[in-house]
Amino acid sequence: MIAVLIRRAASALAVLLGAATLAFAALELIPGDKVAALLGPATSASEQVKAQIRAEYGFDRPIVVQYLHYLGRLVRGDLGDSYQLSRPxxxxxxxxxxxxxxxxxxxxxxxxxxxxxxxxxxxxxxxxxxxxxxxxxxxxxxxxxxxxxxxxxxxxxxxxxxxxxxxxxxxxxxxxxxxxxxxxxxxxxxxxxxxxxxxxxxxxxxxxxxxxxxxxxxxxxxxxxxxxxxxxxxxxxxxxxxxxxxxxxxxxxxxxxxxxxxxxxxxxxxxxxxxxxxxxxxxxxxxxxxxxxxxxxxxxxxxxxx
Amino acid sequence: MTPAADSSVKSEVRRSTAGHPPDLLVVDGLSVTFRTGREEVRAVRNVSFSLERGECLAIVGESGSGKSVTARTLVGLTGAKAHVTARALTFEGHDLTTLDERGWRAVRGRRIGLVLQDALVSLDPLRTVGAEIAEPLLTHGLTRRGEAARRVLGLLGDVGVPDPARRARQHPHQLSGGLRQRALIASAIAAGPDLVIADEPTTALDVTVQAQIFDLLGRLKDRGAGVLLISHDLAVVARLADRVAVMYGGLIVEHGPAREVLTSPRHPYTQALLAAVPSARPRGTPLSTPVARVTGGAPPSSDDAEGTSRSRGAFAGAGASPASAGGEGASPDPAVGGRVVGVHGGCPYAARCPLADDTCRDHLPSERQGVSCHHPGLPPGAPAQATAVAVPRVVPDAVVPLIEVHGVGKRFRSPDGTWHTAVDGVSLHLHPGETLGVVGESGSGKTTVARMVLGLVEPDQGTVLFDGHLWSGVRERVRRTRRTRIQAVYQDPLSSFDPRHTVERLLGDAVARTGTRGRAAKRARAAALLDQVGLPAATLARRPRDLSGGQRQRVAIARALAPAPDVLVCDEPVSALDVSIQAQILDLLVALQRDLGLAMLFISHDLGVIHHVSDRVVVMKDGKVVETGEVEKLFRDPAQPYTKELLAAVPVLPGVREVAG
CATH class of the missing domain: 1.10.3720.10 (MetI-like)
Structure with a gap:
């Protein structure tokens, strides 16, 4: 019975990890600049500001580091902030x-x-x-x-x-x-x-x-x-x-x-x-x-x- | 419980019995007709019988004979499409034909109990055994909910279930076949009915368990209940029945005291049925009737007379023992049961009867002295075709065995994680041209041994040699080239065929694998194979579902023969067939083996069948070989207690024990 529960929990975790990974990959693969999406269509910002935002959000770091950070945040229940509403x-x-x-x-x-x-x-x-x-x-x-x-x-x-x-x-x-x-x-x-x-x-x-x-x-x-x-x-x-x-x-x-x-x-x-x-x-x-x-x-x- | 309206009928019946208490059950001129669309199927025609308290009447017939429909009629469960008429249908003097649904509900379970075959699907698999047994008590208001549990324990004890408290909490699939069947009987007798109808109550049970169930039914009879026993197996009913009625094509063709019907049958059909019981015939003699043999064993009306639907319920698979005898007998849909042959006025058996003439084909015979036949046989004498002499096949010891099994063992993991040993140190040899019978009850490991010989299961220990070369533990690539030399025939050919393919395609595929190319060549070879198994070439265009069980098994044998194998492994090949069809298939296998020089490994739970086909026998129990030896010697003089017990439990017709043993 306990073995069954452990097996179930493991497969549930695997499904969640898969979903999280796919979501992350989709985010990376979507064409267009993330910063532009973050700022919204109406705003235009200088390259300097954009670079500052990149650094702030960690977009300039290697993709693996970003991925691990993302997983770490998920474990803590932090899904990030909405670009549009600037709320968690x-x-x-x-x-x-x-x-x-x-x-x-x-x-x-x-x-x-x-x-x-x-x-x-x-x-x-x-x-x-x-x-x-x-x-x-x-x-x-x-x-x-x-x-x-x-x-x-x-x-x-x-x-x-x-x-x-x-x-x-x-x-x-x-x-x-x-x-x-x-x-x-x-x-x-x-x-x-x-x-x-x-x-x-x-x-x-x-x-x-x-x-x-x-x-x-x-x-x-x-x-x-x-x-x-x-x-x-x-x-x-x-x-x-x-x-x-x-x-x-x-x-x-x-x-x-x-x-x-x-x-x-x-x-x-x-x-x-x-x-x-x-x-x-x-x-x-x-x-x-x-x-x-x-x-x-x-x-x-x-x-x-x- | 009976509406006052039928008091007139009651008094009428009373008058006719002249002061005596009325018979428990009187059936007079019962006919049941099913209407589906424009088609009308007369499943039961003008059937009459009666039953007293403490008496057992057995109705015997093949599937489609109308026996199960008759049983269902007595509890008013023939379904909305059935039209039931009778001159009289009375139970304890009350007219059953006038009952409405409410009236029937008061009778069912309370006054008449029904026991079906195979408790695995006849008890609700999702409810506990206790809940099932308590249901008739609660339904008829015979006990309060709090008391029901205690009554259930008493009932389980009565039917001989050990540890009733634990069993009552379990579900049907957790009980063995025998305990399950006892529980089903307990639920049928819970409310104390005066009549118990048992429809194939022991089919699919091992012989030793069968004997126990019949003892239990016998005790009910001794306590004064009437028992109506429905079965396809004449030998089985001999144990319990006081009187026997043989049904064919919806008619009772012969009716009389059990001993008389079983020892000196007068109707040709009864005679053929008795002749078809393997244990009653000397080895080497054909089991089927001459007319069946002359026409290649498959006259359209004989094989077709069995219903085409033989499927068991969808839930039957879960936990059902694969080695059990399978769902023989009453088809769950009564409408399927009545493919009446003689739709015209003649005797329904005329098409299969060796004695049939124009009178038989044109006029329905009326009953005289319990027999409905224009040419009733004289009682009894030696049956005409019993003259053939058994030809013992002596296999010289010097011949190298085709199959050698050395000390094989196999363990399987149960769903609950524990291991159980299916096969434990089994050794056996199969010589060219001989038949080795492997007999055992369900769970004895006989099927696992067969699968090892087929190279489908790898033994954990031991080795299997085929033709002197290692057959177990080798790579599939090595095995594949030799696979065609070992072929298999299984119990249920329908599930091993693709139902959408025609027979031509099924056989053509097998033929193509042997190198035959081209449509015409394949077709010719397929037709030749069909001829070999006694089927006309017209069968090529048909699909498995349109064939009867016997015809399907013939096609399965033809397919197995396609690559001209050296070894044929038959795993319960006749267990799902009616006894007369079973006889034809056994005759066919014996003839093919003789003509083609096949070696045959023949797996069966049926000692009679094993005795009939085998040269040597291996008796298995709990994964081990109990005893092995030459067939006549082993049956005459069994050395091991288990073999003796098995042989003692085999249902034997009165007066034929000396032939069997």
Missing amino acids: VAGLLAEQLWPTAQLALAAIALAVALAVLSAVVTAGRRAGRAVATAWELAAVSLPSFWLGILLLTVFSFQLGMFPVVGGEGISALVLPAVTLALPIAGMLAQVLREGLEAALAQPFAVTARARGLSHTAVRVRHTLRHATVPLATLTGWLTGSLLGGAVLVETVFGRPGVGALTLQAVSNKDMPVVIGVVLLSAVVFVVISAVVDALYAVVDPRLKAG
Whole structure:
């Protein structure tokens, strides 16, 4: 058990180191002068000033030294300062992460609830299946910005039930969360139904029915758990990508968050922020895949040994 | 528990039994039809039987005979596509045909228990054994949640599971096959049902474990429960059954007291089934019926009659012992089970029957004295084809062995990090032209030895020599040139074929590796190989999935023969086949070996099969060789206690022990 944990921790560190290294390499390989990006497009500075900045930031030192310095700072949790905002990137990310996490977790919770409802009720039943598959397909195919605008138009502008923009409070969370959740729910429901139907075709499902269990009891007590493994995989992956920033939805609803921050940083070539976002995503994925793996072992005791 | 509405039916049944308590189970004129699209499959046709308390009725038939559908009908689990009709279907005098879903739920588990085969997939693999056994108790409100644990321990003890407290907390994959099956039976009898339906309850279990499970079912019977036993294996049911009903093509073709049916069968199909049991026949005699042999062993209706779907569940792989006998018998989808041959009015067995005439093909025979046949055989006499005399193949000691295995050992690492020894100091020799049988239960290491001989597993200790040259511990480059001389046939050909390829491509690939070039030449060679294994050249265009299990195994053998090998390693080649198909494949292997002079290493858990094909036998247990010797001598006069135990556990038909032993 301890050996397994050590192996896991080592591979997580390797992933993070890889992400950090790639981010550093990308920063070095991007064409253009870093100092120019630092100063912004509007300013022009003399060569002397530029050289001074280079020395101050250590850009004139050998690349290996810069790399080691960069890693050293990362270990201390120092992601550098934003070129544009002249503030520590770590602080910026910490500020923006909470609204994003709220949105992502609300959306995923809603999506899972919808998917479980849709799949458990309709799995293996011909009529219900057709209806459910139709809505799921529609939900998956909807472009999220269009769905967001549609929801805004109806519920905010016409009915005035929810605020149009902003990130404060529960009511501001509802529409963006629904916008994100619907396509995800469609996807999850299809995966879940497939898992349920595969499990229902297994002999143990017949055994359970032969004990006098109802259709629904067999689904809830037996097959749902079997369908959880693929569901957990997909949900973990989706949660990870949402925490990395739901750019479109955050933009449509004018919410603060990692997505909005990323958009801003990319358009301004604010590389320390971009690198910070990349590293944040890597951390999020490592943590989530650890959680999902732990969940596998809880759900399916046969996987514990591996 | 029964709706008041069926009291009229109840009284009717009571009247017909003239004052006696009603039979436990009465089935009269039961028919089950599956509708899929426009196709209609009559899986069960006009089947009648009854069962009393303390009695065991065995329904015997091949896959697709309708036996499992009949069993499922009795618990109302035939599925939405099934249409069930019956003149009478009563349980303890209550009409089952009028039950709605709620009524069925009160019967299932509480009054009628169902035991399926292979507890690894028939118990929910994600729940503890204890939770599974407690489920019927809780579902029917027979016990409170706090009390359930205690009841579970009692039940596990009843079915002979040692250390019940620990076992109840474990999951099915942590139990051995035998303990798992006991746990499955415990869950079926938890609520104290009066009728237990056991559908292939011992398939995939080792013979010694099989015997224990039958003892357990026998105790249920002695306690007054009715037992309905469903099986493909006549020899197995002989242990327990009071009466036997033989099904074919959805019909009961013969029905009577077990001893009568098993010792003096009158229906040609029953006779063929009994003849196909390897342990019941002298060595050297063919097992399959004449008509199967005349047509090359593959009449379309015989091989096709077995359902094409034989796949086990997707979860079956996790932890299943690779050496276990595999998923024979009832296909999980009842709709697959009913490919009825005689869709026209005739006898469904006519296409396979050596006695069939125009009457058989046009008119369905009606039942007379328990047999539905126009030409019932006279009881019993010596079967017609038992005249061939065993030809002992004497291998002179001077001949250099083709394969020499010297003291090989192999350890594997378990997932939990501990090492276990799969093979420990095994030595054996295989001479040209002889068949060496390796027999052992699951986990005995027989498959690992086979893989060493195939050069797929390197031994940790010891050496393997092939044709006098070192075969183990050499580089793959050295081995590759000689690999074609050793070929293998496995249990499940479907998983060793690419399902998208046609038979022509499958065989063509093997043929091309021997140097045959050109499409026409490859095709001709492939057709010749098919002919050798008794398949028509038209098979070339088909894909593995469209073939029956027997046909697939023939294709696998043809592919193994393509490079004209010296050695054929057969690892459980017939374990997944119905007994009559198994007989055809065994006959084919014996004939091929005789004609081609192959040396054969034949791995099986089935002593009857081993006895039938082998010249010499190696008995393995826990990775070691227990006993080795000439086959007749070893079976007649086993020296080791383990061999004796194995032989004693083999299901034997009444009256044939002297032939087998």
